[in-house]
Amino acid sequence: MPAVKYLTENGYHVVGTGETDHRVFSGIKGYYSFENLKISYDMINLFSLMSCFLFIGQNSGPFFLSTSCTIPCLLTDTAPHCEGPVEADDIILYKTLCLNGKPLSLVEIYRKHEDLAFWRYQGNDGLTLESNTETEILEAVKETIARINGTLVMSEEDELLCEKFRELPSKEMPLSYTGNRTSLHILRQIKEELLAVPPK
Numbered sequence: 001m002p003a004v005k006y007l008t009e010n011g012y013h014v015v016g017t018g019e020t021d022h023r024v025f026s027g028i029k030g031y032y033s034f035e036n037l038k039i040s041y042d043m044i045n046l047f048s049l050m051s052c053f054l055f056i057g058q059n060s061g062p063f064f065l066s067t068s069c070t071i072p073c074l075l076t077d078t079a080p081h082c083e084g085p086v087e088a089d090d091i092i093l094y095k096t097l098c099l100n101g102k103p104l105s106l107v108e109i110y111r112k113h114e115d116l117a118f119w120r121y122q123g124n125d126g127l128t129l130e131s132n133t134e135t136e137i138l139e140a141v142k143e144t145i146a147r148i149n150g151t152l153v154m155s156e157e158d159e160l161l162c163e164k165f166r167e168l169p170s171k172e173m174p175l176s177y178t179g180n181r182t183s184l185h186i187l188r189q190i191k192e193e194l195l196a197v198p199p200k
Contacts, residue, residue, distance in 0.1 A: 002134050003056070003141040004028055010145070015052065017045045018061060054144065056137075059083060059092070074144045076132050080119035081109050082173035084180035089147065091140050092180050093132045100126040106182065107193045110168035117173065139185035154184070161187040164194045 001024065004014050008030030016025060016033045025031040034044045046065070049055065055066035059078040063085060067073050073090040081094050097104045097116055109117050116127070146152035154162075162181050169176040181187070187194065 001025070001028075003138045004031060006138060006141060007145075012053070012145075015048045017048050018057075054148065056141065059085070072144060072148055074140055076137055076140070079129060081106070081117040082119070082169065082175055084175035084178040086178060088179035090180055091144050091183050092175075093136055093140055093182060093186070095132070096130040098128045098130060101128075103130070105190050105193055106165070106168065106186070107190060107197055110170075111197065114170060117169070136183070136185065140183040143183055143185070157191075158184055158187070161191060161194055164197060167199060168197070 004025055005028060007014050008028055012030070014025070014028075014031045016031065020033070026033075034048075035041070037044060049062055049065040050069045050071075052066065052071055055063050055071055055073045057063055057073075057075065059075045063073045063075060067086045067090070070087075073085050073087065074093075075085055075090065076093045077095050078092050079095045079097075081097070084090075084092055094106070097109060097113075099113070104113060104116070143152060161184070165181045165187055166176075166179060171177075
């Protein structure tokens with residue numbers, strides 16, 4: 001909700017497609033569902049995905065349609081952690097993995113629990129997945145909009161954190177060659193742990 005409000009308050013129109021629960025956003029001026037148009041919903045869905053300014057959605061969704069049209073993507077609630085979008089500049093937010101109630105950091109997942117990054121969860125009853133928070137999505141939206149508009153300011157430390165994150169995935173993971181990263185908001189939260197990781 002805060003991310004949608006941020007976009008609409010800054011002059012962007014937000015279109016809900018696919019299986020979006022439009023009722024959640026129905027009171028927000030600048031949010032559109034196109035449900036009641038006398039046009040094929042599938043056709044308007046395709047048009048929206050292939051002509052939008054920015055795609056925001058899950059990696060289980062049709063983001064490949066948008067990225068094939070060189071539209072920037074922000075993927076949320078992503079799993080498994082070995083995957084990434086196609087374009088290197090796209091931001092990806094992963095679901096939080098909790099082992100026996102304890103959230104695992106991205107460093108722990110890639111360096112100590114690589115099997116979990118590959119979605120090998122079978123037999124692990126103590127594992128749970130948590131969705132991204134509203135704050136995580138909002139901060140990633142702000143960063144993505146700033147990058148697209150050319151106003152994103154990154155410090156030397158931010159650049160280093162991005163570099164260190166890109167060193168985490170093994171070469172067997174698609175993420176290692178797409179070059180994507182998670183948001184600066186999340187990287188800054190795990191700064192100390194990330195900077196302490198020795199190179200592979």
